[in-house]
Amino acid sequence: MSTELLRIEQGRLSFAGQLVLEDIDFTLHKGEIVTLVGPNGSGKTTLVRVLLGLLQLDTGTVWRAPKLRIGYMPQKLAVHETMPLSVWRFLRLVPGVSLVQIEAALTEVGALKVLNSPLQRISGGELQRVLLARALLRKPQLLVLDEPVQGVDVNGQLELYSLIGQLRERYGCAVLMVSHDLHLVMRATDRVLCLNRHVCCSGLPEQVSHDPAFIELFGTQAAQDLAVYHHQHDHAHDLHGCVLTDEQHNHGPDCNHA
Ligand SMILES: Nc1ncnc2c1ncn2[C@@H]1O[C@H](COP(=O)(O)OP(=O)(O)OP(=O)(O)O)[C@@H](O)[C@H]1O
Numbered sequence: 001m002s003t004e005l006l007r008i009e010q011g012r013l014s015f016a017g018q019l020v021l022e023d024i025d026f027t028l029h030k031g032e033i034v035t036l037v038g039p040n041g042s043g044k045t046t047l048v049r050v051l052l053g054l055l056q057l058d059t060g061t062v063w064r065a066p067k068l069r070i071g072y073m074p075q076k077l078a079v080h081e082t083m084p085l086s087v088w089r090f091l092r093l094v095p096g097v098s099l100v101q102i103e104a105a106l107t108e109v110g111a112l113k114v115l116n117s118p119l120q121r122i123s124g125g126e127l128q129r130v131l132l133a134r135a136l137l138r139k140p141q142l143l144v145l146d147e148p149v150q151g152v153d154v155n156g157q158l159e160l161y162s163l164i165g166q167l168r169e170r171y172g173c174a175v176l177m178v179s180h181d182l183h184l185v186m187r188a189t190d191r192v193l194c195l196n197r198h199v200c201c202s203g204l205p206e207q208v209s210h211d212p213a214f215i216e217l218f219g220t221q222a223a224q225d226l227a228v229y230h231h232q233h234d235h236a237h238d239l240h241g242c243v244l245t246d247e248q249h250n251h252g253p254d255c256n257h258a
Pocket residue numbers: 015016020038039040041042043044045046047
């Protein structure tokens with residue numbers, strides 16, 4: 001049985017004649033955590049929106065596993081200041097959810113106390129947790145998180161990344177996230193995809209940290225941050241970061257070795 005959830009091949013996209021994505025090849029597998037990194041404007045959010053089917057490629061193909069359930073946590077949420085919307089009313093907008101499920105999801109992300117608060121009045125960190133709860137209410141096979149810890153203080157960031165790892169273990173879902181926090185996020189990721197319009201490099205955090213393309217983009221300090229963390233696995237990866245089910249190494253689209 002295939003473990004593939006998402007695949008993009010030879011993805012290319014322009015906005016008003018400006019090339020934003022080119023030659024994008026990437027496959028996401030069940031249960032893995034992949035982090036997209038890259039400078040501002042390098043196409044990370046655009047790639048996420050393409051993978052979610054919210055934007056169409058100019059050329060290339062996107063494939064999603066049939067009936068794939070995706071929980072998406074966007075980078076921004078635009079709610080008008082004057083709109084009377086409590087957290088629980090906001091979460092009730094997810095089709096078919098009950099109050100009990102909403103309470104359970106908020107408990108899971110540590111934000112039950114804001115259940116009845118106005119959405120516009122909760123703190124940045126609380127809002128991130130509420131958005132994560134909303135993504136979980138979809139019972140996702142894939143969580144897509146666009147800068148999940150923005151506006152969250154450092155302790156809160158550590159907690160959120162750790163929570164994301166726990167959610168993967170508990171639900172067996174894959175996680176695709178965009179992040180600028182190389183220092184923190186690398187503890188929580190299996191594979192890094194470094195994007196700058198095209199895929200500059202990809203692989204395990206340790207491998208990417210030594211890649212000249214990564215060092216050129218982010219500098220040596222970022223490379224050290226990335227290399228610092230070694231997380232524990234109960235499984236092995238191949239050179240692309242894919243989980244190995246046997247001793248065989250299978251060449252993939254990101255392969256740049258013999
Ligand atoms: N709908 C759009 N119309 C025109 N240009 C767009 C549109 N969406 C994104 N862009 C441009 O595409 C480029 C990539 O944007 P994108 O938001 O994907 O970058 P990003 O890597 O997510 O950046 P950041 O790290 O700052 O969030 C940018 O130059 C942006 O201005």
